[in-house]
Amino acid sequence: MRLARISKEGARALSAHKLRTFFMMAGTIIGIAALTVIMAAGKGTEKKVMKRVNAFGTHAIMVTAGGGKGFSPPQEGITTLRLEDAEDIRTQIGGVDVVAPFAIQRGMSVKAGSNQVQTVVMAVTPEWHDAWEWYAADGEPITAEDTAAMSRVCLLGTLIAKDLFGGQNPIGEYIQIGNVRFEVKGILQERGVSPMGDEFDRRLVIPLTTGLRRLFNQDHITNIRVKVRDSREIESIAEGIGQLLHERHHITPPKEDDFAIFSAADIAKMARGISGTLTYLLGALAGLSLLVGGVVLMNILLISVSERVKEIGLRRALGATRRDIFTQFLTESLAVTVSGMILGSVLGWAASIVLAQVTQFPVVLSWEPFALALAFALVVGVFFGVQPARRAARLKPVEALR
Amino acid sequence: MIELEGIEKTYAAGSVETRVLKDVSFRIEAGEFVAIMGASGTGKSTLMNVLGCLDKPTAGHYRLEGTDMVDLDDDALSHLRNHRIGFVFQQFHLLDRATALRNVMLPLIYADQYPDDAKERGEKALAAVGLSDRMTYRPNQLSGGQQQRVAIARALITDPAILLADEPTGNLDSTSGAEVLAIFQRLHRDGRTIILVTHDKAIAEHANRIIVLKDGTVAEDRPVAQPRDAAAEVEVLSAKEAGQ
Numbered sequence: 135m136r137l138a139r140i141s142k143e144g145a146r147a148l149s150a151h152k153l154r155t156f157f158m159m160a161g162t163i164i165g166i167a168a169l170t171v172i173m174a175a176g177k178g179t180e181k182k183v184m185k186r187v188n189a190f191g192t193h194a195i196m197v198t199a200g201g202g203k204g205f206s207p208p209q210e211g212i213t214t215l216r217l218e219d220a221e222d223i224r225t226q227i228g229g230v231d232v233v234a235p236f237a238i239q240r241g242m243s244v245k246a247g248s249n250q251v252q253t254v255v256m257a258v259t260p261e262w263h264d265a266w267e268w269y270a271a272d273g274e275p276i277t278a279e280d281t282a283a284m285s286r287v288c289l290l291g292t293l294i295a296k297d298l299f300g301g302q303n304p305i306g307e308y309i310q311i312g313n314v315r316f317e318v319k320g321i322l323q324e325r326g327v328s329p330m331g332d333e334f335d336r337r338l339v340i341p342l343t344t345g346l347r348r349l350f351n352q353d354h355i356t357n358i359r360v361k362v363r364d365s366r367e368i369e370s371i372a373e374g375i376g377q378l379l380h381e382r383h384h385i386t387p388p389k390e391d392d393f394a395i396f397s398a399a400d401i402a403k404m405a406r407g408i409s410g411t412l413t414y415l416l417g418a419l420a421g422l423s424l425l426v427g428g429v430v431l432m433n434i435l436l437i438s439v440s441e442r443v444k445e446i447g448l449r450r451a452l453g454a455t456r457r458d459i460f461t462q463f464l465t466e467s468l469a470v471t472v473s474g475m476i477l478g479s480v481l482g483w484a485a486s487i488v489l490a491q492v493t494q495f496p497v498v499l500s501w502e503p504f505a506l507a508l509a510f511a512l513v514v515g516v517f518f519g520v521q522p523a524r525r526a527a528r529l530k531p532v533e534a535l536r
Numbered sequence: 537m538i539e540l541e542g543i544e545k546t547y548a549a550g551s552v553e554t555r556v557l558k559d560v561s562f563r564i565e566a567g568e569f570v571a572i573m574g575a576s577g578t579g580k581s582t583l584m585n586v587l588g589c590l591d592k593p594t595a596g597h598y599r600l601e602g603t604d605m606v607d608l609d610d611d612a613l614s615h616l617r618n619h620r621i622g623f624v625f626q627q628f629h630l631l632d633r634a635t636a637l638r639n640v641m642l643p644l645i646y647a648d649q650y651p652d653d654a655k656e657r658g659e660k661a662l663a664a665v666g667l668s669d670r671m672t673y674r675p676n677q678l679s680g681g682q683q684q685r686v687a688i689a690r691a692l693i694t695d696p697a698i699l700l701a702d703e704p705t706g707n708l709d710s711t712s713g714a715e716v717l718a719i720f721q722r723l724h725r726d727g728r729t730i731i732l733v734t735h736d737k738a739i740a741e742h743a744n745r746i747i748v749l750k751d752g753t754v755a756e757d758r759p760v761a762q763p764r765d766a767a768a769e770v771e772v773l774s775a776k777e778a779g780q
Contacts, residue, residue: 136645451629452617452690453646456610
């Protein structure tokens with residue numbers, strides 16, 4: 135009750151000096167606003183990263199023929215990635231759940247009746263379904279019999295099925311890939327957009343052997359998809375695969391790699407991209423603002439203590455204890471930072487929403503920045519308020535009243 | 537009621553010691569109206585600070601209603617000031633941004649128990665000094681005399697044992713000064729204990745007893761046979777002003 139009365143005195147002093155109060159608040163407002171934007175952007179980025187990683191597969195490692203940096207399609211003309219590589223990965227690398235070698239060909243012409251499209255054809259083994267966790271939604275998957283018999287069968291992605299057959303059920307119908315007729319034996323589940331931004335659902339899959347012998351006329355593969363048992367081991371397994379392939383392909387530096395390896399962890403790194411740097415920059419801004427704001431707050435409070443020496447003396451004469459004076463000034467400091475926090479949060483939210491709409495930067499608003507901002511406001515308020523409050527409380531009434 | 541015994545106060549500035557009060561002793565009974573008089577530099581303000589429990593003496597004892605303030609710590613002294621002493625200062629010391637009523641209620645904030653009727657008490661105290669119609673005014677909207685009356689109302693709101701006034705008319709014109717003194721005399725008639733510190737003999741003679749300080753000791757302690765009547769002076773002064 136007494137605390138409430140004293141705190142009210144502090145609040146009154148603030149509302150009586152609005153401009154001064156605003157300056158005391160400015161640093162906190164900017165700091166907290168920056169903090170809110172960082173956290174919103176950080177959450178947004180994480181969401182984007184998770185989406186990409188989920189699309190790629192959280193347990194997935196991809197070996198691609200051809201070197202090069204960044205996650206890219208296989209390089210044409212690289213013939214060194216072989217089925218034997220996949221077999222060795224399966225038998226020699228621990229922690230591996232599924233190994234699925236496949237060959238991918240872009241820009242294949244696919245026809246059904248009068249409809250024709252260009253698309254990506256993937257020639258796969260039965261393991262491919264498990265390795266990608268991408269199964270037949272309708273009809274049958276690619277089976278061991280299909281690869282053994284080099285069957286001319288295929289599964290269509292949902293979008294290409296629509297492109298070729300409209301609304302009709304394509305299962306049992308025939309399509310022509312290049313010059314070869316294939317029977318549609320199933321429809322793949324919807325998969326969305328690939329990490330590289332193209333539609334998974336416009337692809338189609340055929341048996342690996344059929345693809346290599348009858349369609350692509352090659353005996354090398356373009357990719358090996360590996361699914362690991364434990365996603366925490368993904369980086370060490372990726373490294374192991376790298377070493378194995380170096381040995382098998384007789385690659386020692388300075389010879390360049392003829393393959394590239396990407397794991398879910400690499401995809402996450404890529405997706406985070408510059409947002410990490412941005413976060414550090416904004417973080418530094420937030421920290422600096424809070425620090426500078428705190429110092430400004432402390433100095434204005436110290437000035438206000440010297441300006442109000444008479445008031446402090448009077449209050450002491452009327453019966454305020456040292457603690458009462460301390461409480462009043464600390465309350466003023468805390469009221470400033472907490473109000474600054476509320477204004478800063480509102481500003482930060484507004485800025486986040488604008489940022490999201492103007493730059494397409496992914497932004498997610500949540501309660502966490504509020505909680506963190508409140509904690510920061512209290513810490514700054516106490517840390518920079520204690521010194522002025524102590525100075526005020528230490529004033530001797532006799533000297534203050536003079 | 538008030539008992540000073542061998543009060544000494546020494547200020548040390550570097551190696552130089554200044555004895556401002558030397559062996560001051562006197563008693564003041566409840567209901568007295570006493571003026572403490574002395575030229576500047578006689579230790580008057582220092583004595584006032586001791587009497588107001590704002591400062592402790594270097595030696596001696598000061599008993600207020602039986603409690604020796606020398607034994608009390610800072611918190612206890614604050615508490616004592618809050619509920620036993622009412623201050624009236626030369627410069628009024630009102631909060632600029634607060635209304636008259638809020639200024640009057642200020643001491644209650646530091647009371648042990650905030651009274652439920654705080655506002656009524658504030659209004660009553662302001663009415664007692666004739667400022668019922670000025671309750672929502674801020675100090676800068678009031679005349680000097682009115683400001684000092686607000687300060688008196690503030691001093692009285694906790695119903696203190698003594699009213700301690702330090703040159704209360706020092707910043708006022710003579711009419712306003714007489715009005716303030718008239719209030720003190722009325723309070724005295726109602727049984728309030730009042731200590732008035734002043735350098736001005738004419739002001740001091742409104743009290744019933746004068747203690748004269750000189751060089752840090754009591755040089756003279758005498759009753760006033762016929763105190764001057766402030767209310768009558770107000771009338772004379774007002775009439776003069778009206779005549780001009």
